[in-house]
Amino acid sequence: MQATLQAKDFKSDLKPIWCPGCGDFGVLSAIQRALAAIGRPPHEIAFVSGIGCSSRIPGYTTAYGFNTIHGRPLPIAQGIKLAKPELLVLAAGGDGDGFSIGGGHVAHVVRRNIDITYIVMDNQIYGLTKGQLSPTSPRGLKSVTSPYGSLEGPINPLLSVLAYGAGYVAQGTPADMAALAKLIEDGIRYPGFAFINVQSPCITYGSVDAQLKQQKAAMQDLRALGHDSSNKLGAYALAEEYGTKLYTGVFYRKPVAEPTMEGLAAERHAMLREKALPKSDILKLFAPA
Amino acid sequence: MRQDLVIGMAGAGGDGVIAAGEALIAAAAIDGYHARMTKSFGSQIRGGESSFRLRMSTAPVLSLGGALDVAVALNWDDFLRFGAELPVGGRTTVIYDSKTGVATSQIPLTGITPAEVVAVPIDQMARDLVGNDRAKNTVVLGLLSGWFGLPAAAILSGLKKRFAAKGEETVKRNEDAFNAGVKYAQEHPLAKGSTLAPVAKTTAKRLIADGNTMCGAAAIVAGCRFFGGYPITPSTEIMQFLTKELFKYGGTVLQAEDEIAGVGAAIGASFAGVKAMTATSGPGMSLKSEMLGLATIAELPLVCVNVQRGGPSTGIPTKSEQSDLFQAVFSAHGDVVRPVLAPVSVADIFGITIEAFNIAEAYQTPVIVLSDGDIGQRKETVDPFNVDAFPIVERDRPAPDELAAYTRFKLTESGVSPISEPGMAGGNYLASGIEHTQSGAPTAAGSVHAEMTAKRSRKLDPLKKRKDLFQEYGRAGAPLALVSWGSVAGIAQEALTLAEREGLRVKLLVPRLLYPVAEEIYRAFFKSVQGGLIVEQSYQGQLWRLLRMFVNVPDGVEPFARPSAVPISPEELVTRLKHIAVELQRGRMPEAAPVE
Numbered sequence: 001m002q003a004t005l006q007a008k009d010f011k012s013d014l015k016p017i018w019c020p021g022c023g024d025f026g027v028l029s030a031i032q033r034a035l036a037a038i039g040r041p042p043h044e045i046a047f048v049s050g051i052g053c054s055s056r057i058p059g060y061t062t063a064y065g066f067n068t069i070h071g072r073p074l075p076i077a078q079g080i081k082l083a084k085p086e087l088l089v090l091a092a093g094g095d096g097d098g099f100s101i102g103g104g105h106v107a108h109v110v111r112r113n114i115d116i117t118y119i120v121m122d123n124q125i126y127g128l129t130k131g132q133l134s135p136t137s138p139r140g141l142k143s144v145t146s147p148y149g150s151l152e153g154p155i156n157p158l159l160s161v162l163a164y165g166a167g168y169v170a171q172g173t174p175a176d177m178a179a180l181a182k183l184i185e186d187g188i189r190y191p192g193f194a195f196i197n198v199q200s201p202c203i204t205y206g207s208v209d210a211q212l213k214q215q216k217a218a219m220q221d222l223r224a225l226g227h228d229s230s231n232k233l234g235a236y237a238l239a240e241e242y243g244t245k246l247y248t249g250v251f252y253r254k255p256v257a258e259p260t261m262e263g264l265a266a267e268r269h270a271m272l273r274e275k276a277l278p279k280s281d282i283l284k285l286f287a288p289a
Numbered sequence: 290m291r292q293d294l295v296i297g298m299a300g301a302g303g304d305g306v307i308a309a310g311e312a313l314i315a316a317a318a319i320d321g322y323h324a325r326m327t328k329s330f331g332s333q334i335r336g337g338e339s340s341f342r343l344r345m346s347t348a349p350v351l352s353l354g355g356a357l358d359v360a361v362a363l364n365w366d367d368f369l370r371f372g373a374e375l376p377v378g379g380r381t382t383v384i385y386d387s388k389t390g391v392a393t394s395q396i397p398l399t400g401i402t403p404a405e406v407v408a409v410p411i412d413q414m415a416r417d418l419v420g421n422d423r424a425k426n427t428v429v430l431g432l433l434s435g436w437f438g439l440p441a442a443a444i445l446s447g448l449k450k451r452f453a454a455k456g457e458e459t460v461k462r463n464e465d466a467f468n469a470g471v472k473y474a475q476e477h478p479l480a481k482g483s484t485l486a487p488v489a490k491t492t493a494k495r496l497i498a499d500g501n502t503m504c505g506a507a508a509i510v511a512g513c514r515f516f517g518g519y520p521i522t523p524s525t526e527i528m529q530f531l532t533k534e535l536f537k538y539g540g541t542v543l544q545a546e547d548e549i550a551g552v553g554a555a556i557g558a559s560f561a562g563v564k565a566m567t568a569t570s571g572p573g574m575s576l577k578s579e580m581l582g583l584a585t586i587a588e589l590p591l592v593c594v595n596v597q598r599g600g601p602s603t604g605i606p607t608k609s610e611q612s613d614l615f616q617a618v619f620s621a622h623g624d625v626v627r628p629v630l631a632p633v634s635v636a637d638i639f640g641i642t643i644e645a646f647n648i649a650e651a652y653q654t655p656v657i658v659l660s661d662g663d664i665g666q667r668k669e670t671v672d673p674f675n676v677d678a679f680p681i682v683e684r685d686r687p688a689p690d691e692l693a694a695y696t697r698f699k700l701t702e703s704g705v706s707p708i709s710e711p712g713m714a715g716g717n718y719l720a721s722g723i724e725h726t727q728s729g730a731p732t733a734a735g736s737v738h739a740e741m742t743a744k745r746s747r748k749l750d751p752l753k754k755r756k757d758l759f760q761e762y763g764r765a766g767a768p769l770a771l772v773s774w775g776s777v778a779g780i781a782q783e784a785l786t787l788a789e790r791e792g793l794r795v796k797l798l799v800p801r802l803l804y805p806v807a808e809e810i811y812r813a814f815f816k817s818v819q820g821g822l823i824v825e826q827s828y829q830g831q832l833w834r835l836l837r838m839f840v841n842v843p844d845g846v847e848p849f850a851r852p853s854a855v856p857i858s859p860e861e862l863v864t865r866l867k868h869i870a871v872e873l874q875r876g877r878m879p880e881a882a883p884v885e
Contacts (some may be wrong), residue, residue: 014730015703043714046561049724059719059731064711067558067721067731069583070552074519075550079557079565080711082541083515087561087711108546262541269539276537280677281508285534286496288315288447 005039007032012059017056022055023200023212024121026174031090031119032061032179034184041087047090048077050097053128054121054200057092068259071102077116088188089115095122099155102133110164110193112261117187117194123202131205132277138243149196158239158251162232163193168194169235171247175216179248186250191257199246206247211262215246222249229253290486292347294437295354297375298429299340302330303356305426306775310341311668312430312451313688316443317345318495318670325350327667333383338367342374342759347488350594350669351779357381357860359437359482360403360425363411364389373855380404382482386411406482414469424466426543431470438484441471441785453855464729481532496671498637501526501568503671504594505534508566510676512683514540515565517554519573522606524596525664527568548576552593556580557590560720562710564646568594568639570662571613572603574620581655582621583722585745587717588698588708590684591650592642593666594658596665597775599853609760611775614835616658616806626746628652628803630758631659631780635669640679642800644758647682653708653749659803661826663776668702684708692716700740726738753807761814763789763796768873770814770821770846771797774832777857780822784862791863793870795821803832806839820845820869822862828852844870 010032018024035045045063049055051070058065068076077091098106098120109116126132127141132145136157140149163170168190172180180198187194201215227234227249235252238245277284290706296313307328317324324345331337335460344354356378363366363386368375377383378401387408409432415424428449434441445467452460498506505527508516517533518528532542545551548569555565569577574595584591597613599605617629630636638660645656687695687707692715699706704728709716719729724738752758760778761868763771763785773781778799788795798814800807823833823846830848851857851863 012719025697041714042710043717046711048557054612056731059721059729064560064717065719065721066290066587067719067723068556069722072549072553072580075545075553076557076560079515079517080552080561081557082543082554083558083561083563083565084712088471106547108550121830193767201821210568225876259378265536265541272537279510280675282510283496283673285506286498286502286671287773288318288494 005036005041005138007036009033010042010063012060012062013095014059017051018058021203022053022248023174023202026177027054027059027119027121027180027198027200028060030152030174030177030180030184031057033181034099034188035061035063037181037185037186038088044086045088045266046077046080046088047092048073048080050102051090052126055097061102063090065225071097071100072105073097073104074105074116074118077152078109078112078114078123081116082113082262085266087270090117092119092121094119095124095136095157096126099157099160103135103155106161107164108165110161113167113192113258114262115192115260117196119131119184119198121197121198122157123200123206124154125202125205127205128203128288133156136241139244154243156239157197158242162235162239166195166252167192167257169251171197171199173199173215173219173246173248176248177211183250190253192260199218218246219245219248220245222247222270229242232256251252257288291358291483292409292486293354294346294359294485295342295344296359296433297340297342297357297366297371298361298362298363299338299375300373300425301367302336302339304361304363305423306339307341309426309430310343312444312447313343313433313439314497314668314670316440317632318497319443320440321495322346323348323350323495323670325353325667325669327353327663328390329371331370338370340371340375345485346448347486352859353856355860359384359433359872362386362389363425370631377401377403382479383407383408388412401606405479407479409473414473415466419462420584422693424463427463427466432474433469434467435471435474436479436482438487446555460466469578471527473504489725496673497668498635498671499526499668500632500638500660501666502530502597504568504642504658504660505530507576507639509538509593510535510679511564511643511646512681513564513566513646514538514667515558516540516567517543517545517551517558517565518567518569518867519545521570521573523598523609523665524568524570524573526665527594527596532565532779547607549580552577553581555591556584556589559584559591560587560710562712564590564650566592566594568596570596570598571600574581574613575615578620579611581627582623582625584655585621585627586722586724586746587720587721588653589655590653590657592645592649592658593661594642594657597659597661601836605853605876607662608853609776611661611777611825612826612829612831612852613659614803614827615660616830624742624746626749626805628749628752628802629659630652630656630657631775631801631803633760633775633799633801635664635667635806636671636674637801638664643679643681647680648752650684652705654749656731659775661776686710686713687716688833694855696727698725698741700727700744736814749805752802753805755802755807756810758802759807760798760799760801760812761796764794765796767794767796768819769793769795769870770815770818771795771824771862772800772821772832773797773824774800774803775825775830777824777826780857780859781862784866786861787863788857788866791867792864793868805835808839811836815840815846818843818846820873822847822849824849824857824862826851826853826857845873
């Protein structure tokens with residue numbers, strides 16, 4: 001552990017492709033700050049993403065990065081964590097990556113409770129492909145693929161992940177970068193799967209909260225509202241208001257964390273190690289009755 | 290005395306047909322025979338019909354043979370559902386349960402008159418001796434042992450082991466049922482059947498394996514410590530085997546939520562520095578293809594086994610085919626050169642799987658092992674071999690002093706650049722599915738893309754020289770050729786022997802490396818060739834077409850390609866070869882078989 005790490009130690013030489021003013025800059029800074037607070041050196045961190053503007057983010061850090069394919073950061077991150085549990089594993093992507101094409105993977109990483117921190121930069125629009133409808137776009141939104149207004153309602157990421165049974169569910173915005181960094185840090189420290197939805201505005205194709213300032217005005221801190229993050233029913237009620245209210249903070253943190261899959265796998269390894277045949281004897285498995 | 294026996298048996302689900310086959314092949318192995326067995330089912334989950342076909346011989350078994358020597362029908366309806374798999378011929382001895390009440394003359398065998406048809410009160414004997422009809426299969430084992438000299442002691446010891454958990458009384462009753470079958474056979478000698486020559490007891494005990502399990506065992510030996518996959522017929526036994534065994538070696542198996550997640554997790558594990566594998570069948574391969582492209586461009590080692598079945602789409606899950614060759618070679622967008630290997634037998638999949646890991650690690654690439662349902666699921670006797678003799682390759686990791694100025698995708702002459710992994714200080718890099726510079730930075734520069742595409746392609750060039758991945762049989766300068774791959778190669782090998790016996794000059798090439806195409810090896814092979822057959826279980830003749838992209842395949846060499854419904858037999862290959870030979874002698878180009 002190196003207590004002396006600073007946010008700049010996690011800043012790579014690559015220049016972000018994001019539009020000036022993009023919310024993702026704030027998310028990047030928050031992640032760098034959180035990682036500095038955690039104190040693990042960059043080479044012990046694997047940072048996986050999918051495809052989209054936000055998914056460029058691992059390359060802007062000094063961690064081992066893997067910018068994969070659309071919708072699939074979670075399976076790849078899980079493989080990394082299961083293969084080398086000693087690594088700190090982060091996954092990131094956009095709302096389309098996480099809840100459209102990759103939506104099927106979220107439930108499963110949650111039920112396996114693999115210790116990965118998943119950060120979704122949710123801007124309710126497809127930015128990299130220039131402004132199409134996203135799974136979190138509000139009903140009626142006009143976009144290049146919904147010129148008369150969207151006919152579909154949004155998915156609710158917070159409610160979905162809560163319902164799947166995640167042990168840590170939070171929401172932040174780059175408008176309060178320090179608070180977001182703290183949420184990410186807490187998510188990393190949580191011993192199991194952690195989900196952080198970040199309302200990261202797209203200033204180019206921005207739909208609802210196009211400006212950080214507006215966003216800041218709309219923010220309501222969950223703790224200030226008196227929400228107890230161990231109260232799951234309360235978390236559900238607050239998460240229901242996704243799309244109408246911008247709550248920030250921890251919706252839910254399981255008071256007693258459940259075992260992680262990689263932890264259980266390690267127990268199984270220890271239990272079965274004695275039964276492994278030496279390599280040269282493996283054909284004994286094929287002896288006829 | 291017969292030295293080779295092909296037995297087929299069919300009955301209703303629950304009749305214990307497969308168990309009988311497994312008892313026979315186990316006994317054959319214990320007594321030193323070579324044997325091979327396939328099982329076939331209807332598509333029902335429970336009930337339905339099931340069958341096995343077993344060939345045992347004093348010589349190595351290369352195919353399941355032609356028409357059955359012995360056919361056992363526990364009932365006719367179920368037996369006749371396997372017309373193609375259990376072909377009855379003029380030399381077949383047919384044994385059936387007299388309970389089915391079908392008179393001999395009425396057996397609907399589409400015009401074939403078997404050598405002998407014997408009705409036995411199988412069901413009645415089972416009821417009398419065991420008290421229910423569950424022991425019909427044991428009675429049949431006794432009959433086969435009595436009539437064909439199959440090793441009684443070995444079968445009995447297998448039965449004892451199998452029923453031990455159910456108590457001594459069950460063991461005893463089954464022994465009685467077996468002995469009753471033996472006795473019945475002795476009291477009712479066959480008119481035309483004769484016994485199998487017993488093999489000398491000095492023969493070393495053989496092993497019995499199916500290709501899928503053998504593949505899993507090889508993965509463990511190769512150093513695989515992560516498997517991600519999704520259940521799909523006929524590949525699932527690979528995952529099931531590893532779920533049981535891999536945890537013992539500190540490895541982990543993830544039964545993923547879908548095929549994409551399965552291969553994705555394996556890619557993640559490989560990125561983390563651990564040897565990783567996924568296995569699937571056709572539809573799963575379709576889903577995995579985008580991930581395979583990712584592993585190619587990110588230059589990550591990965592072994593992906595495709596146990597082929599009949600397609601397209603869901604196709605025939607329970608029938609083996611070789612029609613995924615094009616998919617294995619081409620299914621990814623962009624310029625991808627990806628090694629494709631194919632085993633020819635259950636024993637061979639062991640070495641091929643290890644080789645796949647070695648190639649994956651050496652060249653930092655996904656490698657496809659193109660197995661098929663036949664190799665994957667059939668049981669076969671395997672001579673014990675030295676597992677430690679297989680060299681194991683590890684990926685080229687940067688040395689500590691190289692990490693000071695580390696460049697992950699460095700352009701090297703060989704195209705291979707040392708690969709670091711998370712945990713390695715100084716090796717930090719960005720892996721990506723997006724085109725990247727030598728350092729890993731994303732780029733859209735055409736010149737970099739061209740360089741990197743060439744790098745990824747040329748690093749596999751040495752594979753084209755790998756003569757050890759090709760088997761050649763027959764006379765070197767022969768004018769007639771057979772080329773065959775995968776499970777069908779054994780049939781071609783038998784055809785070669787038959788053809789030589791008939792005075793034809795033939796040679797056989799069996800590629801176990803299908804891609805990249807080893808142009809020089811084929812060129813040398815085809816040099817003396819005027820005509821021949823490229824044999825595979827597909828409709829399009831995919832290997833024939835693929836080779837013609839890269840090699841001057843002589844015009845007289847035609848595809849012998851047929852999808853899986855009717856197995857290819859050595860005899861029909863010889864018939865076609867003879868025809869080609871005659872045409873060549875007349876100095877005319879042989880008339881080509883029509884190809885769609």
